[in-house]
Amino acid sequence: MAISADPLNLIICGVGGQGNILLSGMVGSAYIKKGSFATIGETFGAAQRGGAVFSSVRVSQKREYGPLIPEGKAHLILGLEPLETLRMVQKYGNPDTVCISNTHPVVPAGVAANRDTYPDIDELKDALSTLTKKAWFLDATSIALELKAPIAMNIVMCGAVLGTEQLTLTADDIKAELQESLPPDRLELNYEALARGMKAVA
Amino acid sequence: MPNLAKLAPGSYYLLQGNEAIARGALEAGVQYCAAYPGTPSTEILTNFAQAAKDAGLHAEWSSNEKVATEAALSAAYAGLRTITSMKNAGLNVAMDTLQHINLATLGDQNGAMLVVVADDPQSHASGDEEDTRWVAQMANAPLLEPSNFQEAYEMTKYLFDLSEEFGIFCWLRDYTRLAHARGRVKVGQYKKADRKAKYDRTKMFTPYIAPPKHAILVEKMAKIRERFEESPFNAYEGPENPDLLIVCCGSGAPCSRDAIEELGLEGKVGILKLGTLWPFPSTLVVSHIRKAKRVLIVEEVDPYVETHTKAAVADARLAEPPEILGRVSGHMSYVGENNPDKVIAALCQIFGIEYVARDPEYQAKVDEIAGKMVVNRGLIWCAGCPHRASFYSIGNAIKRDGRNAVVTSDIGCYTMDAFPDGTQLTNTLHCMGGGLGEACGFGQLEQFGFKQPVIGICGDSTFFHASITPLVNAIYNNANMVAIILDNSITAMTGFQPHAGTGRTATQDATAIVSAEELCRTLGCRVEVVDAFDTKASTATLMELLKDEGGVKVLILRRACELQRMREERRHPYKVWVETEKCKGDKCGFCYRVLQCPGVGYDKASGKARILEALCAECGLCADLCPSKAIVKEERA
Numbered sequence: 001m002a003i004s005a006d007p008l009n010l011i012i013c014g015v016g017g018q019g020n021i022l023l024s025g026m027v028g029s030a031y032i033k034k035g036s037f038a039t040i041g042e043t044f045g046a047a048q049r050g051g052a053v054f055s056s057v058r059v060s061q062k063r064e065y066g067p068l069i070p071e072g073k074a075h076l077i078l079g080l081e082p083l084e085t086l087r088m089v090q091k092y093g094n095p096d097t098v099c100i101s102n103t104h105p106v107v108p109a110g111v112a113a114n115r116d117t118y119p120d121i122d123e124l125k126d127a128l129s130t131l132t133k134k135a136w137f138l139d140a141t142s143i144a145l146e147l148k149a150p151i152a153m154n155i156v157m158c159g160a161v162l163g164t165e166q167l168t169l170t171a172d173d174i175k176a177e178l179q180e181s182l183p184p185d186r187l188e189l190n191y192e193a194l195a196r197g198m199k200a201v202a
Numbered sequence: 203m204p205n206l207a208k209l210a211p212g213s214y215y216l217l218q219g220n221e222a223i224a225r226g227a228l229e230a231g232v233q234y235c236a237a238y239p240g241t242p243s244t245e246i247l248t249n250f251a252q253a254a255k256d257a258g259l260h261a262e263w264s265s266n267e268k269v270a271t272e273a274a275l276s277a278a279y280a281g282l283r284t285i286t287s288m289k290n291a292g293l294n295v296a297m298d299t300l301q302h303i304n305l306a307t308l309g310d311q312n313g314a315m316l317v318v319v320a321d322d323p324q325s326h327a328s329g330d331e332e333d334t335r336w337v338a339q340m341a342n343a344p345l346l347e348p349s350n351f352q353e354a355y356e357m358t359k360y361l362f363d364l365s366e367e368f369g370i371f372c373w374l375r376d377y378t379r380l381a382h383a384r385g386r387v388k389v390g391q392y393k394k395a396d397r398k399a400k401y402d403r404t405k406m407f408t409p410y411i412a413p414p415k416h417a418i419l420v421e422k423m424a425k426i427r428e429r430f431e432e433s434p435f436n437a438y439e440g441p442e443n444p445d446l447l448i449v450c451c452g453s454g455a456p457c458s459r460d461a462i463e464e465l466g467l468e469g470k471v472g473i474l475k476l477g478t479l480w481p482f483p484s485t486l487v488v489s490h491i492r493k494a495k496r497v498l499i500v501e502e503v504d505p506y507v508e509t510h511t512k513a514a515v516a517d518a519r520l521a522e523p524p525e526i527l528g529r530v531s532g533h534m535s536y537v538g539e540n541n542p543d544k545v546i547a548a549l550c551q552i553f554g555i556e557y558v559a560r561d562p563e564y565q566a567k568v569d570e571i572a573g574k575m576v577v578n579r580g581l582i583w584c585a586g587c588p589h590r591a592s593f594y595s596i597g598n599a600i601k602r603d604g605r606n607a608v609v610t611s612d613i614g615c616y617t618m619d620a621f622p623d624g625t626q627l628t629n630t631l632h633c634m635g636g637g638l639g640e641a642c643g644f645g646q647l648e649q650f651g652f653k654q655p656v657i658g659i660c661g662d663s664t665f666f667h668a669s670i671t672p673l674v675n676a677i678y679n680n681a682n683m684v685a686i687i688l689d690n691s692i693t694a695m696t697g698f699q700p701h702a703g704t705g706r707t708a709t710q711d712a713t714a715i716v717s718a719e720e721l722c723r724t725l726g727c728r729v730e731v732v733d734a735f736d737t738k739a740s741t742a743t744l745m746e747l748l749k750d751e752g753g754v755k756v757l758i759l760r761r762a763c764e765l766q767r768m769r770e771e772r773r774h775p776y777k778v779w780v781e782t783e784k785c786k787g788d789k790c791g792f793c794y795r796v797l798q799c800p801g802v803g804y805d806k807a808s809g810k811a812r813i814l815e816a817l818c819a820e821c822g823l824c825a826d827l828c829p830s831k832a833i834v835k836e837e838r839a
Contacts, residue, residue, distance in 0.1 A: 066456025
């Protein structure tokens with residue numbers, strides 16, 4: 001059943017270059033087409049690529065909310081990268097938060113340099129499950145690679161969030177957004193990515 | 203990014219604050235748009251450039267903000283509606299011109315000019331948290347600050363009309379949480395503007411001689427203030443006689459609303475949201491303050507509204523003036539951006555409320571579990587970035603030269619050298635053009651016993667922006683220095699804007715290429731150009747230039763930005779892999795610890811280096827430099 005909170009506080013997080021901003025834009029725009037208020041804050045700093053990036057999406061039927069979610073008040077966290085999902089749960093999670101996370105790590109520079117340690121992926125998943133009401137996991141990166149379109153990982157994750165039925169958005173709502181933002185020859189592939197994401201959490 | 207000239211009137215759209223401003227300007231009939239890229243203002247001009255062909259606009263990336271302002275000013279003199287947009291730091295460059303305009307007026311052809319300045323509280327992408335609102339006051343420019351996306355759009359339209367009516371430029375304050383946030387905007391009718399440009403040659407417009415012109419401007423501002431006292435951009439919401447009145451503007455409005463709702467203080471706290479900030483609507487503010495017991499000011503970054511509110515209250519000589527809380531009282535911080543949590547904390551302090559954001563047991567669990575696992579994700583150059591190679595060579599040359607060369611750097615992707623994950627060769631770093639400017643100083647200290655070589659760094663876009671004048675100064679005053687231009691052939695940091703050296707305009711039309719190399723030679727410098735990826739030649743050339751005591755030497759380390767190259771070529775140049783048996787792993791670690799390329803990392807399982815396929819650009823740099831020749835590159839067919 002979809003989350004009934006108003007405002008709905010949704011966080012979409014990942015690493016620069018993963019298509020976070022396109023994804024939050026589609027979700028926000030789809031809600032606006034349904035007559036809701038939607039506000040999105042984006043935190044990406046000076047990061048072109050590789051930095052931690054997140055969008056906060058706030059949806060309401062009552063009024064326009066500010067772009068920033070108060071600490072500990074996220075209802076749903078959609079993570080394109082598992083460490084980033086945990087980073088967001090750490091700041092914005094609460095016992096009722098749900099999360100949907102890609103399990104494919106993108107290692108930070110400090111980890112690649114063997115200064116820091118990237119958490120073991122199973123421990124990371126356990127942590128997310130422990131700290132949320134419900135957590136869904138999928139390897140969206142591998143699914144996108146199977147489709148020979150690593151760039152469509154964000155759309156796989158979008159499919160996953162639809163598949164969990166935590167939002168009131170439908171696949172058709174997102175397809176309408178895809179039609180507006182992509183050239184026609186990319187649509188079939190992205191519809192497929194959406195469907196594969198939905199299936200992965202079903 | 204939608205083409206803003208093609209939105210359906212009366213419809214709601216999800217627009218970025220910068221898009222809302224651009225759409226407002228289009229509806230207001232803007233025809234001439236000029237800017238230099240700077241986060242978070244860049245998208246305003248990007249949108250004009252995208253709509254330029256459909257909307258019949260002139261949209262240009264100017265060499266810097268001052269030139270952009272002057273270009274826009276001239277178009278206003280010729281009777282057009284014009285806009286220039288810049289980041290906070292950009293304002294500092296444009297300020298000389300802006301201080302003059304409203305004394306001189308915008309002429310007699312009914313032109314209008316809007317200046318949008320995007321501040322960056324929290325310094326997400328800036329060197330400081332400069333609050334530019336003081337400058338609007340200094341320049342006597344009517345200043346509006348939107349508190350949401352619809353207002354950004356409405357205020358933009360309004361300010362063009364105000365500008366035309368009073369013959370002075372107007373100021374819209376943009377900021378990161380508006381510029382780079384998105385929300386609902388209902389757009390209006392757009393019609394292609396068709397004003398013709400002309401100038402009456404018998405007329406002169408200049409601030410000289412200033413005092414009488416200043417007097418006229420003061421009168422204009424008094425009239426505008428009267429109007430602002432009645433402006434619908436200022437609005438009160440809340441109880442008739444609130445226990446606490448929040449006077450706020452910009453992002454302070456949504457943060458205050460959200461905080462009041464979170465704490466359930468709707469019956470006690472009212473909000474006076476101000477949109478018109480200069481001239482300051484003192485009478486309006488005082489009329490609301492009379493009804494309140496206490497006042498809290500929520501704004502970012504400096505106590506601008508707070509200072510004016512206190513002055514207004516002092517002028518009004520209230521019998522029992524309420525307590526005015528904010529930065530000076532310590533309820534709000536001088537540092538950083540607004541967020542709901544900061545206002546929640548201030549309200550809790552004022553009302554003595556205990557607030558816990560989340561269950562303490564959960565908090566403890568989060569601290570224990572996530573606290574252990576979450577590691578930082580530092581900023582570092584992209585895989586394939588030429589700056590990685592350049593800084594490797596610069597570091598090598600400095601080490602081998604052995605005389606502790608001083609490095610003065612500048613603003614661009616290479617700024618990341620100074621960040622925690624950079625190579626930290628940078629010694630000083632300030633602003634656009636500062637690299638060569640500061641090198642001028644270090645390069646002239648010999649008579650005081652200074653014996654260290656001097657390296658001033660700038661990028662290609664930075665060169666055209668603000669580095670040519672310091673270069674001329676260095677030559678004229680015979681500074682001994684090496685100027686390094688890190689030429690990646692694009693303005694990369696702000697999102698790949700073309701510049702004077704690229705041969706393309708903002709609207710992607712072909713144009714003349716201004717050659718930095720030829721220009722430096724013409725100025726009389728010794729100029730060497732090396733491929734940034736040829737680290738041997740880069741290092742050797744720099745060492746030689748450091749030894750050359752003959753004034754100003756220029757080294758251009760050239761290679762296209764990898765992201766831009768990939769956008770154009772859509773293929774990797776090489777296949778790159780690690781021959782694990784040759785790799786010495788952590789005994790060496792050159793590729794992942796020294797080069798710190800995101801495309802290669804330490805592999806726990808094998809204890810060796812591993813190419814991270816998803817990130818590696820296969821540029822081949824690590825293969826060229828691997829001390830064990832364990833990384834191999836093979837040209838792709």
